Amino acid sequence: MTATTLRRATCSVKLYSIESIPKALAAARKIAAFNSQIVVEPLVSDLTPANIQALLGGMQLILDGTDNFETRYLVNDYAVKHSVPWIYAGVVGSYGITMNILPGQTACLACIFPDPPRGTFETCETAGILNSAVNLVASIQATEALKLLVGAEDKLRQTLLSFDVWKNEQAEVAASTPRDGCRVCGKRAFLYLAGEAQPHITMCGRNSVQIHERHRPVDFAEVSDRLKPHGTVRHNDFVLKFWHEPYEMTLFPDGRAIIKGTTDTAVARSLYARYVGS
Numbered sequence: 001m002t003a004t005t006l007r008r009a010t011c012s013v014k015l016y017s018i019e020s021i022p023k024a025l026a027a028a029r030k031i032a033a034f035n036s037q038i039v040v041e042p043l044v045s046d047l048t049p050a051n052i053q054a055l056l057g058g059m060q061l062i063l064d065g066t067d068n069f070e071t072r073y074l075v076n077d078y079a080v081k082h083s084v085p086w087i088y089a090g091v092v093g094s095y096g097i098t099m100n101i102l103p104g105q106t107a108c109l110a111c112i113f114p115d116p117p118r119g120t121f122e123t124c125e126t127a128g129i130l131n132s133a134v135n136l137v138a139s140i141q142a143t144e145a146l147k148l149l150v151g152a153e154d155k156l157r158q159t160l161l162s163f164d165v166w167k168n169e170q171a172e173v174a175a176s177t178p179r180d181g182c183r184v185c186g187k188r189a190f191l192y193l194a195g196e197a198q199p200h201i202t203m204c205g206r207n208s209v210q211i212h213e214r215h216r217p218v219d220f221a222e223v224s225d226r227l228k229p230h231g232t233v234r235h236n237d238f239v240l241k242f243w244h245e246p247y248e249m250t251l252f253p254d255g256r257a258i259i260k261g262t263t264d265t266a267v268a269r270s271l272y273a274r275y276v277g278s
């Protein structure tokens, strides 16, 4: 397998199993249960060019647990600009991929993949996801993170590693040096950080569109009363769910919403405007 035939996994490594609370909170509870001495600060927020400095500023290391390429390119821009190491990781089906990115030393994500994938590609929805592939990628990612945090940089892997645990395929592509002319780490053109390349985000092929245009808090009780005549509504402090066939909307307190049942952003935006407000 060569670099050009590498598939790009889009789905995130999972540390949560319940949908009734946001993933960050579910993950934080799980991590806290491993070791009560660990301090975890869950933040339920959509990572955007506007808030990335507030969310990632001062971090020593960034681990990729995202489920879409736009966010990964945004993280890559930020990490390169501020010289923060980050570890790319993704899984789809039985295929996993990971790479350490040390800005100024190794290749960055855009050195290997200059642009996000276009057209059709496998997603968690079409290919499912095999737990053992997730565990393998997460174990490698966590081990590389430990090496970085204890200063054992000479032990870090310097390749883009991919494997398919079902097909018994494995590939490594050299990634120890930046690519000449790379838009991000060479030319330092941070398009995603500038917001110029940040389109709507269609999440992980799950027939869903994320809307994050509204930047003011939502009153769940008020929205819930308004939505009741139009479908089924449930909410707790963290999330509101609204079912209106064939759509399902998940609304967060900051106004962000995930609308399931369409990949058409115009439809999703119209539903959002109709039921939440524009």
Ligand SMILES: [Zn+2]
Binding pocket: 107, 108, 109, 110, 111, 112, 178, 179, 182, 183, 184, 185, 186
């Ligand atoms: Zn680069």
